[in-house]
Amino acid sequence: MYQQPVFTKRTIMTPGPVEAHPSVLRQMGQTILGQFDPEFLQIMDEVKEMLRVPFQTKNEQAFAIDGTSRSGLETGLFALIEPGDKVLVPCYGRFAYLLGEICERAHADVVYLEKDWEAPFAEADVIAAIKEHQPKIVAMVHGETANAQMQPLAEIGQFCRENDIFFVVDMVATFGGTETKVDEWQIDLAVAGTQKCLSVPSGLSLITYNDRVQKYVAGRYQKELGLGADARNDRHIQSNYLDLSQLEKYWGPERLNHHTEATTMIYGLHEGLRLLLQEGIENAYARHQENNRILTEGMQKMGLKMFGNEGTKTPTVIPVLIPEGIDGEKVRALLLDHYKIEIASSFGDLKGKIWRVGNMGYSSRKENVLSFLSAFETVLKNQGYQFEVGAGSSYALSEYAK
Numbered sequence: 169m170y171q172q173p174v175f176t177k178r179t180i181m182t183p184g185p186v187e188a189h190p191s192v193l194r195q196m197g198q199t200i201l202g203q204f205d206p207e208f209l210q211i212m213d214e215v216k217e218m219l220r221v222p223f224q225t226k227n228e229q230a231f232a233i234d235g236t237s238r239s240g241l242e243t244g245l246f247a248l249i250e251p252g253d254k255v256l257v258p259c260y261g262r263f264a265y266l267l268g269e270i271c272e273r274a275h276a277d278v279v280y281l282e283k284d285w286e287a288p289f290a291e292a293d294v295i296a297a298i299k300e301h302q303p304k305i306v307a308m309v310h311g312e313t314a315n316a317q318m319q320p321l322a323e324i325g326q327f328c329r330e331n332d333i334f335f336v337v338d339m340v341a342t343f344g345g346t347e348t349k350v351d352e353w354q355i356d357l358a359v360a361g362t363q364k365c366l367s368v369p370s371g372l373s374l375i376t377y378n379d380r381v382q383k384y385v386a387g388r389y390q391k392e393l394g395l396g397a398d399a400r401n402d403r404h405i406q407s408n409y410l411d412l413s414q415l416e417k418y419w420g421p422e423r424l425n426h427h428t429e430a431t432t433m434i435y436g437l438h439e440g441l442r443l444l445l446q447e448g449i450e451n452a453y454a455r456h457q458e459n460n461r462i463l464t465e466g467m468q469k470m471g472l473k474m475f476g477n478e479g480t481k482t483p484t485v486i487p488v489l490i491p492e493g494i495d496g497e498k499v500r501a502l503l504l505d506h507y508k509i510e511i512a513s514s515f516g517d518l519k520g521k522i523w524r525v526g527n528m529g530y531s532s533r534k535e536n537v538l539s540f541l542s543a544f545e546t547v548l549k550n551q552g553y554q555f556e557v558g559a560g561s562s563y564a565l566s567e568y569a570k
């Protein structure tokens with residue numbers, strides 16, 4: 169007979185998934201409601217309202233899509249792309265290539281603007297590329313989890329708006345942890361996830377978009393045949409499951425029958441958003457800033473160096489250069505095996521060069537920072553790294569104890 173597994177409790181200091189808030193997990197254990205149950209419809213409406221706060225938007229459309237964050241990216245891009253449309257994808261890290269990959273599969277004409285991963289783009293460089301390539305859509309990442317860099321967006325957003333270009337932004341790694349000003353930065357469609365700064369398990373994607381997108385998407389609406397043959401469309405969106413035109417009507421007053429909602433996930437999302445609003449987004453951002461500062465300075469006191477441009481780093485990830493002669497994977501394994509603490513490696517050229525320490529959501533708290541720094545020091549000493557043991561952890565404690 170199979171045994172019921174009991175999993176080891178971890179301290180998760182990766183850039184996602186991070187620890188879910190215990191109250192979120194409790195809410196997810198509540199009884200099942202049908203997707204059109206009035207009690208469930210009420211929390212769907214509250215989710216829509218609450219999502220507008222961290223997205224910093226007045227958009228009518230803000231809701232969840234079943235599937236991990238990339239389901240939202242795919243939904244948004246599929247809704248806007250028709251075959252042959254030109255999309256400009258500026259890449260300063262790994263996740264921009266995911267956007268490009270999705271656009272290619274939607275048969276877009278994708279133009280990649282590439283640079284090193286040390287820093288984001290100067291906005292003027294992106295604007296120059298837009299002028300040169302004249303795309304219908306610009307798709308970018310706000311916070312790149314692979315290299316911990318964050319892209320300024322306001323000038324690009326303004327230029328796109330003035331030139332009637334759709335501006336699509338991946339805010340998966342920043343939403344809930346730092347400012348994500350959808351309206352002020354003139355972003356037409358933004359996507360976030362649940363498993364990072366919102367402290368909700370992976371499995372939902374969050375989307376918001378404005379009237380320009382809504383109008384465009386309305387022109388592609390197609391109703392499923394079994395629901396009535398009255399709304400067929402030559403320009404329908406290629407995916408049925410990720411069809412924004414139908415999802416909008418499922419989350420709206422029409423309550424169009426589409427997929428069977430993952431109701432327990434929505435309970436968890438509702439609780440994650442409720443906790444974020446209870447803390448206050450400005451307080452949540454300040455908490456991430458403070459823990460980012462103490463983690464970074466603590467590791468610097470240990471003689472460690474950070475990767476990339478300091479001024480444009482996201483507070484939600486800390487990219488630590490692995491010192492010469494130290495086996496990064498061995499350090500990660502010792503942390504996990506002996507201290508039950510998980511940190512991440514990276515991708516592409518940065519694999520084996522940096523560790524990524526996550527500072528997100530419920531995982532971004534004092535006791536995690538302190539226990540991680542103490543364990544990290546002991547493991548690095550064990551692996552022969554020369555430094556003053558205790559320099560990082562005692563610095564962190566003195567900062568918190570001030």
Ligand SMILES: Cc1ncc(COP(=O)(O)O)c(C=O)c1O
Nearest residue numbers: 236237238263311313340341361
């Ligand atoms: C910036 C960014 N975009 C997109 C994704 C893809 O998200 P998911 O794995 O939830 O589909 C991730 C995942 O880590 C991410 O960090």
